[in-house]
Amino acid sequence: MSPFVLASFSILLLLFSLVLAPIFARRQRLLIYVSFTLAAFSSLTALAAGIWTVGKGSVESYILLLGLPELPFHLRLDPLSGFFLTVIGLLGLFVSIYSIGYVKGILSHRPVTSLVIFYNLFIAGMFMVIVADDAFFFLISWEVMAASSYFLVMFEDERAENRRAAFTYLLIAHVGAIAILLSFGVMAGLATGFESFNGYTFDAMRHAEFPVRWATAAFFLAFFGFAAKAGMIPLHVWLPEAHPVAPSNVSALMSGVMLKTAIYGIIRVTFDLVRIFPWWWGAIVLALGLITAVMGILYAIMQQDLKRLLAYSSVENIGIILIGVSLAMVFSSFQMPVFSALALTASLYHVLNHAMFKGLLFMGAGAVLHATGERNMERMGGLIHKMPWTSAFFLIGCISISALPPFNGFVSEWLTFQAFLLSPAVPSPLLKLLIPLGASLLALTAALAATCFVKAFGMTFLGQWRGHHPQHIHEADGTMKTGMILTAVTCLCLGILPTIVIGWMDTLTEQLTGGRLASTAGEFGWLWLTPISHARASYSAPLIFLIIPAVVSLVYLFLHIRKKAIHRVPLWDCGFQKITTRMQYTGTSFSMPLRRIFGFLFRIREDVRIEAPRHKAFPQKIHYRLRVRDRLWEWFYNPVADASFWLARRVGRLQQGRIQVYLIYSFVTIIILLVLL
Amino acid sequence: MSTNIAAQMNSVLAALVLLTAFGLLVQRRVYGLLHLFAWQGLFLSISTAVVGFVSSQHHLYISSVLTLALKVIVLPYILHTLIIRLKIHKEVETVVNVPATMLIGIALVIFSYHLTAPIRDLSTLVTKSTIAVALATVMLGLLMMITRRHAVTQIIGFLAMENGLFFAATSATYGMPLVVELGVALDILIAAFIFGIFFFHIRETFDSLDVEQMAMLKEED
Numbered sequence: 001m002s003p004f005v006l007a008s009f010s011i012l013l014l015l016f017s018l019v020l021a022p023i024f025a026r027r028q029r030l031l032i033y034v035s036f037t038l039a040a041f042s043s044l045t046a047l048a049a050g051i052w053t054v055g056k057g058s059v060e061s062y063i064l065l066l067g068l069p070e071l072p073f074h075l076r077l078d079p080l081s082g083f084f085l086t087v088i089g090l091l092g093l094f095v096s097i098y099s100i101g102y103v104k105g106i107l108s109h110r111p112v113t114s115l116v117i118f119y120n121l122f123i124a125g126m127f128m129v130i131v132a133d134d135a136f137f138f139l140i141s142w143e144v145m146a147a148s149s150y151f152l153v154m155f156e157d158e159r160a161e162n163r164r165a166a167f168t169y170l171l172i173a174h175v176g177a178i179a180i181l182l183s184f185g186v187m188a189g190l191a192t193g194f195e196s197f198n199g200y201t202f203d204a205m206r207h208a209e210f211p212v213r214w215a216t217a218a219f220f221l222a223f224f225g226f227a228a229k230a231g232m233i234p235l236h237v238w239l240p241e242a243h244p245v246a247p248s249n250v251s252a253l254m255s256g257v258m259l260k261t262a263i264y265g266i267i268r269v270t271f272d273l274v275r276i277f278p279w280w281w282g283a284i285v286l287a288l289g290l291i292t293a294v295m296g297i298l299y300a301i302m303q304q305d306l307k308r309l310l311a312y313s314s315v316e317n318i319g320i321i322l323i324g325v326s327l328a329m330v331f332s333s334f335q336m337p338v339f340s341a342l343a344l345t346a347s348l349y350h351v352l353n354h355a356m357f358k359g360l361l362f363m364g365a366g367a368v369l370h371a372t373g374e375r376n377m378e379r380m381g382g383l384i385h386k387m388p389w390t391s392a393f394f395l396i397g398c399i400s401i402s403a404l405p406p407f408n409g410f411v412s413e414w415l416t417f418q419a420f421l422l423s424p425a426v427p428s429p430l431l432k433l434l435i436p437l438g439a440s441l442l443a444l445t446a447a448l449a450a451t452c453f454v455k456a457f458g459m460t461f462l463g464q465w466r467g468h469h470p471q472h473i474h475e476a477d478g479t480m481k482t483g484m485i486l487t488a489v490t491c492l493c494l495g496i497l498p499t500i501v502i503g504w505m506d507t508l509t510e511q512l513t514g515g516r517l518a519s520t521a522g523e524f525g526w527l528w529l530t531p532i533s534h535a536r537a538s539y540s541a542p543l544i545f546l547i548i549p550a551v552v553s554l555v556y557l558f559l560h561i562r563k564k565a566i567h568r569v570p571l572w573d574c575g576f577q578k579i580t581t582r583m584q585y586t587g588t589s590f591s592m593p594l595r596r597i598f599g600f601l602f603r604i605r606e607d608v609r610i611e612a613p614r615h616k617a618f619p620q621k622i623h624y625r626l627r628v629r630d631r632l633w634e635w636f637y638n639p640v641a642d643a644s645f646w647l648a649r650r651v652g653r654l655q656q657g658r659i660q661v662y663l664i665y666s667f668v669t670i671i672i673l674l675v676l677l
Numbered sequence: 678m679s680t681n682i683a684a685q686m687n688s689v690l691a692a693l694v695l696l697t698a699f700g701l702l703v704q705r706r707v708y709g710l711l712h713l714f715a716w717q718g719l720f721l722s723i724s725t726a727v728v729g730f731v732s733s734q735h736h737l738y739i740s741s742v743l744t745l746a747l748k749v750i751v752l753p754y755i756l757h758t759l760i761i762r763l764k765i766h767k768e769v770e771t772v773v774n775v776p777a778t779m780l781i782g783i784a785l786v787i788f789s790y791h792l793t794a795p796i797r798d799l800s801t802l803v804t805k806s807t808i809a810v811a812l813a814t815v816m817l818g819l820l821m822m823i824t825r826r827h828a829v830t831q832i833i834g835f836l837a838m839e840n841g842l843f844f845a846a847t848s849a850t851y852g853m854p855l856v857v858e859l860g861v862a863l864d865i866l867i868a869a870f871i872f873g874i875f876f877f878h879i880r881e882t883f884d885s886l887d888v889e890q891m892a893m894l895k896e897e898d
Contacts, residue, residue, distance in 0.1 A: 657893075659831070663823045670819075674792055 004060040004077045006049035007085060007131055010042040014124035017042075021117045028112060032103050035116045039123060040096035046127055047089030053082030057507030061133055061203070068136075074201050076133035079508035080272065084130045084264045087352050088257045090490065091359045092123050095256075098363050098483025099249040101476065105370045106247065115155050115247060122148040122253065129261050134201040135184035139177065142261075146173040146229075149258060152250040153242045165241035172238045176228030180265070183221035187273060190214055205273045215274050219281060222269040230262035232322065233292045234632050236315045240299070243311035244375060248366025251307060255314040256359035260351050263321055270329060271344075271512040279428060282329030289326050290441045293319025297448040298598050301455065301591045302628040305375045306365050309456055310358065313401065316445060317354045320416060321347050323442060327419045327435075328513065330426060337515030339422050342531050344509050345502055345517055346415030352501075353408040353494055357400035360487040364394035367476040367484070368460060372467065377459040377587045379467035382571070386473040391461040393484040398457045400491045402450035406545035408494035411529070413446055414539060418531045451594070459587040463572045466581055496541045499526045588626060595628070603629040683731040684806070687848075690724040691807040694844060695786070698817040701837055702782055702824070703775050707760055710833050711753050717840055718748030725847050728804055736855045737847070743862050744843065752836065755869050760829065763876060765886065770827050778824050782817055789813040796849070804848035811848050814841030828879060828886040832872050839865055 017038040024031035053060075061076040077085075099119070103112050125145030132138035150173070153166040188199035191208035198204050210218065224235070231239040243251045270277065296315030303309035324347020331340035365375075367390040374380055384391040400407035403414075420442065423435035476484070494501060499522045506518040521531050530538040559566060573579050595604065604627070611621040656662075697717040704710045722745040729737025789812040797805050818838030822831050843861070846853045853861075876886060883890040 660823050660826075663819065667816075667819050667823060670816075671788075674788075 003049040003053040006045050010045040011124050011127050013042040014120050017120045018117055021113055025113050036096045036100045039120050040093050043089045043092030046085050050082045050085030050089055053077050054079045073137040074133040075131045079511055081130045083508055087355045088126050091256045091355045094483045094487045095249050095252050098480050101480035102249050102366055118148040118151045126261055136200050153246045155247055162245040165245045169238040169242040172228050176225040179221045179225030183218045186218040219274055226262040226265040230259050230318045231315045233295050240308050240311040244305055244307035248362055252359045252362035256355040279330050279333040282326045285326035289319045289322030290438050293445045294441055297445050301452045301594050304378050306377050307375055310361050321350050324416050332513055337513050340513040341509035341515030341517045343419035346419050350412035353412045356491050357397045361397040363484050364390055371473045380460045381463040382465045384461040387475050389481050390476050393488050396488045398453040402453045403446050406495050406541050408491050411498040455587050455590045463584050464581040496545050498529050603631050683727055686727055687804055690720050691810040693720045695810050698814045702821050705770055714833050715749050715753045721840055728847055732851050734851050740858050747862055752869055759873050785816045786813040807848040811841055811845035826887050
């Protein structure tokens with residue numbers, strides 16, 4: 001028994017569950033129970049394998065005699081894969097439990113066989129990506145993952161919007177996959193030359209020495225390929241289209257863990273395969289990460305669609321993760337292993353945290369969507385009375401993602417700031433100047449994220465119902481609640497016990513950066529987190545966790561002893577009386593100040609039309625229309641799309657539709673080849 | 678029979694194959710094409726048998742019999758019934774610009790000789806002089822497919838190309854391994870059946886067997 005056996009058992013179980021689908025296709029309810037239970041169980045197995053691998057720091061590699069002749073598949077489970085296996089397994093477990101209830105809700109409109117099949121294949125694909133140890137198997141798994149998630153996005157395929165979103169996703173995923181393929185090609189070619197094919201294994205790449213220019217080419221190809229999947233700006237456009245239209249359990253997985261496989265790829269290529277790199281790679285990644293974080297959250301604030309807002313917030317969090325990775329790269333290139341370990345820990349911790357809270361938020365949004373059939377926040381409100389459980393979980397997710405203690409988001413962002421504050425030690429004057437600027441942008445991002453989630457929670461759950469049909473709203477069912485409770489509790493645990501998690505991750509940072517953090521970070525036991533030394537900075541999550549409820553209950557008691565201190569008044573009436581629900585404060589009004597300040601970054605169209613049949617002073621109706629769009633569409637994507645259509649039309653002229661012409665093409669080709677060779 | 682006589686016989690047969698290839702290029706009647714194709718198959722079959730006898734490669738006899746059966750009897754028979762059932766046996770196809778086609782054909786033959794010169798210098802086989810003819814037959818078959826408009830003629834062009842390939846295999850290396858040849862023979866037979874089915878469909882869709890009509894399938898932009 002070893003972690004690898006557990007992990008491969010988990011993958012095989014998921015693949016086996018695909019066979020069940022046709023058998024149970026007639027009995028959809030049973031299919032949902034069986035399939036998602038299997039998915040949950042295999043995620044649990046993978047989770048165990050991951051925790052075990054990282055804890056032990058073991059490296060296991062195997063060769064699987066499948067694939068093409070002479071090109072067998074290589075598999076490997078090291079702490080880095082183990083960590084990502086843990087992340088995927090953890091969220092996979094929770095979301096699979098949640099899915100039982102959620103997918104049963106879909107059953108009333110349509111059969112769910114394809115959803116169930118591709119869901120399991122999707123998770124299996126992610127696990128396969130993580131354990132792959134050669135370019136060939138990696139790309140196959142990568143494509144399995146991309147294709148199955150494409151079908152999941154396409155699940156409700158009768159709507160043109162969904163088909164468009166899925167196509168955009170597939171297109172960008174494939175452009176990224178080509179870049180990754182080319183990058184592996186460069187590294188494989190340099191590893192063994194063109195005499196043998198063995199360069200396709202990661203092991204050969206690990207032992208190769210790359211000249212700086214080629215290494216740069218390989219790194220940036222891989223980086224942009226993976227970044228397209230991760231949703232880095234400017235390659236993020238598929239993300240806000242695809243996540244809202246996918247079923248919510250799928251969006252939770254896509255946003256929570258699929259984006260993370262791209263981060264895995266970046267870390268694998270940078271710290272494991274290329275290993276030695278100049279500092280300016282890190283600087284470029286840092287700049288892109290900062291742009292992604294700030295722009296992502298600004299776009300998120302502008303959204304009215306709850307799931308779209310969450311999707312843009314994923315872009316922001318990918319930015320934060322990339323910032324951590326880039327700092328680790330900078331420190332690593334200047335031979336500062338401990339600092340690099342801190343930055344990498346911060347970023348990996350954020351990977352884990354983001355998986356948890358974004359999974360939780362998407363599950364919450366799914367529960368809301370399930371109950372109200374509504375995605376637009378402007379038509380929701382007051383759900384806290386109808387769905388107390390869901391709103392409590394959503395609130396926990398919001399607090400976590402806004403990086404407020406004692407939840408987990410705070411820990412990883414705080415660690416990232418600690419890494420930023422270590423930058424004066426870097427021996428490059430330029431970076432010394434620029435990195436603090438990055439820290440300030442990250443601070444801005446954190447503040448904007450809090451604003452964004454005040455809006456998300458406030459508009460959805462507080463105030464009064466703005467929509468039309470409030471009578472059908474019901475709380476989420478048992479399995480959905482279980483999934484969300486488990487995720488929320490994990491968020492809290494990760495926030496309270498960071499020292500234990502960092503101690504567990506120690507083998508991972510040691511293997512990738514050569515630095516260890518656990519001995520300094522856990523110097524004072526589980527109570528205090530002291531990343532570099534206690535003189536620099538320290539944070540005690542357990543104490544804060546105890547102090548916050550203490551203060552809250554004191555205030556509560558203080559207010560409740562004096563009965564008169566509490567008045568019950570109509571909700572959100574701002575002191576006016578008799579205002580209708582339609583006159584409430586809205587999400588658009590909430591985000592208006594930021595829209596004014598950062599308006600130049602967006603393409604905003606605001607139309608106000610007043611219907612005043614008698615006199616302008618007595619309007620009957622006022623129509624207000626607001627459209628906020630990505631400027632990148634007009635700056636980058638539309639020109640590229642136009643150019644490719646133009647080129648396609650030109651090439652299309654070769655196609656005459658006559659057999660003879662095609663025959664002439666081959667005839668001329670043969671003659672030319674014969675003459676030349 | 679001495680090697681010398683065999684080589685000469687082989688050359689004569691090669692010349693006849695080439696002649697029929699040119700004949701195919703300019704023949705306007707469908708029946709005439711069919712006869713020429715059958716003749717080409719016959720010459721090929723005899724040539725294979727001769728080569729098999731001289732080089733004592735006895736599997737070539739099987740190839741030879743197979744060629745005789747398929748290309749002289751079965752395929753012409755299938756095509757013949759097709760022509761009858763499609764009622765096109767009286768049609769005369771307009772062949773455009775015969776002299777130009779012939780000139781291109783001659784150029785191709787010269788080109789083939791030029792191309793195979795190095796192989797002729799190296800080879801020690803009896804059949805070395807016929808490689809060029811084989812290559813020319815392939816190219817003439819392709820040229821026929823390009824210049825003709827009728828679906829049935831295109832198939833005959835395709836089969837003539839296959840004849841050329843077979844001839845090339847025999848003359849360059851005393852034939853391919855028997856397994857491969859059996860496979861190829863089967864392929865050809867199946868191809869003929871599929872073509873037969875397609876002819877009916879093409880005619881139903883376009884009311885004609887003129888492949889020019891298929892340009893209608895092209896997407897307009």
